[in-house]
Amino acid sequence: MPNLDELLLGTPTHVFVSFWYEWKQTRHYPFHYSELVRLAALYNPFVMECLKEPYDDTQLRWNVADLLTRVASKFSVNGNLSGRKREIKFQPSFVYFPIGHNNITRYFSAPATETEKAKQDTLFKTILKEAVTFHFWNGLTSAMVPEAGSLAHRLINYNCLRCSDTL
Structure with missing residues (x-):
């Protein structure tokens, strides 16, 4: 089992470590844990934007598929992230x-x-x-x-x- 405290150190999601014990008691704990591990393991500019998004422990799609869709749309909008659009290559699901x-x-x-x-x-x-x-x-x-x-x-x-x- 990866050590979340160590894995998330230096990332915006390190704050989750402080209330991780409470999340262990929730029904969807394994899903939330695995999603945080995946995001931390893939830490780069796109995923950095994913990590800045609010995390909702009551919704599964919000933290996975919908999260990626929300962040990808930011990369294609005019603004400070628009220059990164070329860094994203969309793949079929x-x-x-x-x-x-x-x-x-x-x-x-x-x-x-x-x-x-x-x-x-x-x-x-x-x-x-x-x-x-x-x-x-x-x-x-x-x-x-x-x-x-x-x-x-x-x-x-x-x-x-x-x-x-x-x-």
């Missing part, structure tokens, strides 16, 4: 979230038919070719064990060519 939270659990089961297997094979190849990450939506799937042959099982056990030199 599939690059980061190839499967949405509403469909993820079905991919923990092995395909029941040849048609379903062919669809999962195609999706697997597309994910490997086009995605840079895969979100397993742990809030929904953390207690699930992927069946052998399922898309989730294949992704978990796939050796990533992009990072194999660092393993």
Whole structure:
């Protein structure tokens, strides 16, 4: 578990460390924790603007997808951030979230038919070719064990060519 005090030191979000104990008691603690860790790990000019945004522990989208949309729109508006517009390269959501939270659990089961297997094979190849990450939506799937042959099982056990030199 990353040490938030250390990770956020020197960032505008370091203030969150002071009331982190209280957040541990909330329902969405794991989500908030992981989002702060991601933002701190990606600390750069765009993310700096994300870190300056107000954080609302009662809303999930406000702190993730909506946050990125709000900040990106600031980079394209005339003003002191407009010169940074060229630093942002927008990617389709599939690059980061190839499967949405509403469909993820079905991919923990092995395909029941040849048609379903062919669809999962195609999706697997597309994910490997086009995605840079895969979100397993742990809030929904953390207690699930992927069946052998399922898309989730294949992704978990796939050796990533992009990072194999660092393993």
